[in-house]
Amino acid sequence: MAIQVTDTALPGVKIVEPKVFGDARGFFFESFNSREFDEAIGSHVEFVQDNHSRSAKGVLRGLHYQIQHAQGKLVRVVQGAVFDVAVDVRRSSPTFGQWVGVELSADNKRQLWVPPGFAHGFVVTSDSAEFLYKTTDYWFPAFERSLVWNDPAIGIDWPIDGEPLVAAKDAAGKTLGDAELFD
Numbered sequence: 001m002a003i004q005v006t007d008t009a010l011p012g013v014k015i016v017e018p019k020v021f022g023d024a025r026g027f028f029f030e031s032f033n034s035r036e037f038d039e040a041i042g043s044h045v046e047f048v049q050d051n052h053s054r055s056a057k058g059v060l061r062g063l064h065y066q067i068q069h070a071q072g073k074l075v076r077v078v079q080g081a082v083f084d085v086a087v088d089v090r091r092s093s094p095t096f097g098q099w100v101g102v103e104l105s106a107d108n109k110r111q112l113w114v115p116p117g118f119a120h121g122f123v124v125t126s127d128s129a130e131f132l133y134k135t136t137d138y139w140f141p142a143f144e145r146s147l148v149w150n151d152p153a154i155g156i157d158w159p160i161d162g163e164p165l166v167a168a169k170d171a172a173g174k175t176l177g178d179a180e181l182f183d
C-alpha cells in the first residue's frame with residue numbers, strides 16, 4: 001500500500017499520507033489511486049470533479065456543504081499551508097456538531113478525506129496557498145450552504161490572529177442552530 005490512512009477524532013474523516021519517492025531530480029508520489037483509496041476507506045468512492053483554488057494568507061473559505069447531492073471531498077495543498085477543518089453536520093450522528101482540524105501543506109503532502117455529511121473549510125496560514133480537491137458529486141449552488149466559521153456552538157480553534165478574509169456569503173453563514181441540514 002503506497003498510502004497510509006489514519007483515523008481522526010471524527011469517525012469517517014481520515015488523513016491520507018502518500019508514499020513519497022525522493023531522488024536527485026525531486027520527488028514523485030501517486031496523488032490519487034482509486035484502488036488503494038477504496039481499500040483504505042473500505043468502500044468504493046467515485047469522484048466526478050476536481051477543483052483548484054488559490055488564496056492569500058488569512059483567507060478563510062467555508063464552512064461549506066450541500067443539503068442535497070452531499071459531496072465527499074479529498075483535499076490537499078500543493079503550495080503553502082492551510083488549517084483544514086471538517087464539521088459533522090449530520091443531525092442524527094453521535095458526533096453531530098464536532099470538528100477536526102489538520103494542517104495540510106505542500107511540504108507534508110497530507111490529504112484529508114471529508115466524507116459526505118460534513119461541512120468543510122480552511123484558513124490559509126502561509127503567505128498564499130493553492131488548494132486542490134476531488135469531489136464525489138457536482139456543485140449545486142442551489143443546495144450549497146455556509147455555516148459561519150466562528151459559531152461558538154462549534155468552537156473551532158482557528159490558528160489565526162485577528163479576523164480572516166471571508167466571502168460575503170460566508171460572512172453571512174448560519175450558525176449550527178439556525179442552519180438547514182440534511183437529516
Ligand SMILES: Cc1cn([C@H]2C[C@H](O)[C@@H](COP(=O)(O)OP(=O)(O)O[C@H]3O[C@@H](C)C(=O)[C@@H](O)[C@H]3O)O2)c(=O)[nH]c1=O
Pocket residue numbers: 051053061062063064073120121122138139167
Ligand atoms: C465550488 C464551485 C464554485 N464555482 C464558482 C462559483 C464562484 O463564481 C466561484 C467561487 O466559488 P466559491 O466562492 O463558492 O468558492 P470557495 O469558497 O472556494 O468554495 C469551496 O470552498 C471549500 C471550503 C469547499 O469545501 C468547496 O467545496 C467549495 O465550496 O467559483 C464553480 O464554478 N464550481 C464549483 O464547484
